[in-house]
Amino acid sequence: MSPALVISRREIRTYFNSPVAFIVVPVFVMVTGYLFFTQLFLERQADLRGFFNIMPLLFMFIIPAITMRLLADEKQLGTLELLITMPVRDWEVVVGKFLAAMALLCTAIGLTLVFAITVKLLGPLDRGPAIGGYLGLVLMGGAYVAIGVMASSLTRNSIVSFIIAFAICFSLYLLGKLTQFLPSSLQGLVSYLSIDAHFENIGRGVVDSRDVIYYLSVVTVSLLVATLSLESRRWK
Amino acid sequence: MSDVMIEVDGLTKDYGPTRAVDKVSFSVRRGEVLGFLGPNGAGKSTTMKMLTCFLAPTNGRARVAGFDVFDESLQVRQHLGYLPEDTPIYRDMTVLEYLEFAAAMRGMDPASSGARIKEVGTRCGLSDVAGKLVGELSKGFRQRVGLAQAMLHDPDILILDEPTSGLDPNQIVEIRSLIKEIGQEKTVILSTHILPEVQATCSRILIISGGKLVADGTPDSLRAREKGGRYRVVVESNGVAKEAIRDRLAGLGGVARCEAIPGEEGTHAFALDAAAAADLRKPIFKAAVDNRWTLLELLRESASLEDVFRNLTQTEKGNS
Secondary structure (H helix, E strand, C coil), rough: CCHHHHHHHHHHHHHHHHHHHHHHHHHHHHHHHHHHHHHHEEEEECCCHHHHHHHHHHHHHHHHHHCCHHHHHHHHCCCHHHHHHHCCCHHHHHHHHHHHHHHHHHEEEHHCCHHHHHHHHHHHHHHHHHHHHHHHHHHHHHHHHHHHHHHHHHHHHHHHHHHHHHHHHHHHHHHHHHHCCCCCHHEEEHHHHHCCHHHHHHCCCCCCHHHHHHHHHHHHHHHHHHHHHHHHHHHC | CCCCCEEEEEEEEECCCCEEEEEEEEEEEECCCEEEEECCCCCHHHHHHCCCCCCCCEEEEEEECEECCCCCCHHHHHHHECCCCCCCCCCCHHHHHHHHHHHHCCCCHHHHHHHHHHHHHCCCCCHHCCCCCHHCCCCCHHHHHHHHHHHCCCCCEEEHHHHHHCCCCHHHHHHHHHHHHCCCEEEEEEEEHHHHHHHHCEEEEEEEEEEEEEEEHHHHHHHHCCCCEEEEEECCCCCCCCHHHHHHHHHHCCCCEEEECCCCCCCCEEECCCECCCHHHHHHHHHHHHHCCCEEEEEEECCCHHHHHHHHHHHHHHHH
């Protein structure tokens, strides 16, 4: 097995050995469940739109919480030294951590399929937006997780790591809300950088390569920065 | 593969403006147990971190198992087993889980690694705690887990940073004999500031102080460098005042220091330090005859490694 997978398997085990998985996942399901079912019972509307709309904001709190200690803790406790002096490349460490957080995130997202099933039972489920929405969740979640891993590589303090990740995600989110104040020449570029606009596009059920490429680029750049940050201990 | 397993040439490491390791050069052959000795903060750990590819040298080169630590770090790490200071091991895993993780990270075949884990675990005395969480173990057991993970893949070279710290005397003896055994066919570098430890385990000693290499040799050759030595003299009291004898002895040529030490009833005991290269046996005997003391004991102690160490590391500090 590749070292990256060995690391992610260990990390997943740590999630479920520690309170992280048992706090973050239920909180996530509770918050989304509350929003979904109040809409269902109070507005008598059985659809997933409200649930999807809140996700760019909710991810901002949930995801830094699951990524904050991935590398910061290893530095703090010194375990990074033992890990990294094993025959493993720096990028394999970063990718292993990323995959572990993705696995936990996908578990949480998977639990919310209950909402989709509820909608299906109560009435017609709009297939395209539902499938697109879930695909978008995974892509956007991936971008948040990668940013979280990067933030965690930059510090040895988990709390600082949380704040950095939150600040970056929130800035990317704000960009999309600011476009109307900008000159029209910049609007296109800035709105492309917005982290939730692409999710909305995919959520309409239209998977455009531009949106997918955006998320994949964020993931690549963030993981690259994290790798460089690990490598920096060996800079002369 | 040649017999030289580790070759270090002009290795230097700067942390910002401070120089932690200053142009250290040495080489280690297969079958040697090298003791790395020095006061705290002398640069022992930093040197080890460079050899294990955790840090890059600012200047100089090091080759481990024939590979460069900077350019071929992956190959270097494949040939190494490393026990860092303070044994940083994931606390939320059991001993067995951790060793399985280490085996998988080393790319060991899961089918065969089970037997190897068991073998190494037994050798390190971990059989009884295999199912316990690392975080619940005492320091001594954690240290053994660290040692087990370093030996797991049967590496050519073991680098152990203070392998016996936190162990009780029985465990220290066990670990030392384990290291000696491994050292028969492998190369071991261990760091310590406990002097009897190197005397007991190492075939060669490097003393490092203020980042510089100040001595390199076998324990015996290092001890021989230290000339002079220490003498123990016991004289029957016979009503002679202790102070009078002490002053006489201190006045002998070649005596650097003389002090009275507790002795048996009716005797006076003294410890004398000789100035460099002086043999005090004759003058002491003569002084006893001239003054009609009854000499009960005259013992020359050869310099201990402690003296060598203290002299080397303290003069170094005085110079800088």
